[in-house]
Amino acid sequence: MAVQKTLRPYATTGIAIVGAGLIAATPVTAPLANVTTMRDVALTSALTDAMAPWIAQYNTAAENATVLINNYNVAPNVAFQQLIANAQSWIQQVLDDPSKIPDVVNEMQENLRAVTNGYSLLNVAADDPIAATAVLHTLSGGADLSTFTLGHSLMFTLLPQLLPAFLPPGTDADAILPIINFIASPMSGMIMGMLGPGLSPWIAMMNSINDGDNLNEILANMTGAYFNGATLNLDFILPMLDGVVPPGTISHLDFAFGGLLTPGSVANADYTYYDASGNIVDAVPAVGGSIFNSLGLAIDASGFLGVPLTLTVESQAVGPIGAMMGWNQAMAGLMGGSPWNWDGKNVATSPAPPAEPPLAGMSLPIIPTDFFDDGGSGGSAQAGDSADWSAFMDAIAALNP
Structure with missing residues (x-):
């Protein structure tokens, strides 16, 4: 009992000191949280500033790539498509009328000249x-x-x-x-x-x-x-x-x-x-x-x-x-x-034609049923309905004067 009475004043004093310390420490801990927040904001702002020029360059590249992709998707390899579409048309013309061979050859030569000189x-x-x-x-x-x-x-x-x-x-x-x-x-x-x-x-x-x-x-x-x-x-x-x-x-x-x-x-x-x-x-x-x-x-x-x-x-x-x-x-x-090759003039009254791929709706050449008919009465086709083979031979001769 004598020992407890002796230590009691010290214990009381110690509790008082700890309590005072807790009270004094409270204002110190609050600013620490504020300091951390300020650092986060500063770091975020610095990162944003550092990334801004990179983001701007990426966005420009993305916009440019979008234009290129959309151009290609309108008609992939459009020149090759146009060539195939032209060839289909030429073959069909010859099958329908062999005398068109000189005209077809001239058109082919004009296309070649246009592409080469262009x-x-x-x-x-x-x-x-x-x-x-x-x-x-x-x-x-x-x-x-x-x-x-x-x-x-x-x-x-x-x-x-x-x-x-x-x-x-x-x-x-x-x-x-x-x-x-x-x-x-x-x-x-x-x-x-x-x-x-x-x-x-x-x-x-x-x-x-x-x-x-x-x-x-x-x-x-x-x-x-x-x-x-x-x-x-x-x-x-x-x-x-x-x-x-x-x-x-x-x-x-x-x-x-x-x-x-x-x-x-x-x-x-x-x-x-x-x-x-x-x-x-x-x-x-x-x-x-x-x-x-x-x-x-x-x-x-x-x-x-x-x-x-x-x-x-x-x-x-x-x-x-x-x-x-x-x-x-x-x-x-x-x-x-x-x-x-649309020049875009007078778009208000004459809008640009739709961007239709050359092979849209394309079909393979069809050989007329009477293509090899001699035009005689014994054939299934009526006389005069068959291909003009004399014109065909004249067309061949015209290619080799």
């Missing part, structure tokens, strides 16, 4: 239907007169008249026109498509450094440029053009390089789908491009228009997939596929 446009006049069809898939269209922004297709049409104002006196403008045709051709688009993914990341790096971007942004832009392309500003070379073009004629110059998934922007009208009521339910932008389409510039037109006016042409990049698909669709148009 690829490079080197031997094609600017007003040739071959050029008109090809550039729908290589040059941008549209014009905004409120801002004096022109499409490349309009600039291509005006160039023969504008060239004398840009060239030194005595220069033969006609000698330059074939070069202009080539840089507007599908072949030049294929060249740009192959160059773009290799050059675009380095152009994007240079642009990012000039813009003062941080390392994360630089890496994101370089990676994204491989897929989405980048634009090279060439204003620094304008002083070097003095003596080549009149000083001050060109006030801005840039060149757009495509990435792997860059679809391009061209004048051909969108490929459209309709419902049963004739309403457009979907529209797929056409793809393609060229060297000329990759050029962006601003031109002081006061020298040849007589009024202070600046004409602007915005650069349009193209990648390898977009260039190949554009050429595929151009070939279909050159071989007679009307939905694949």
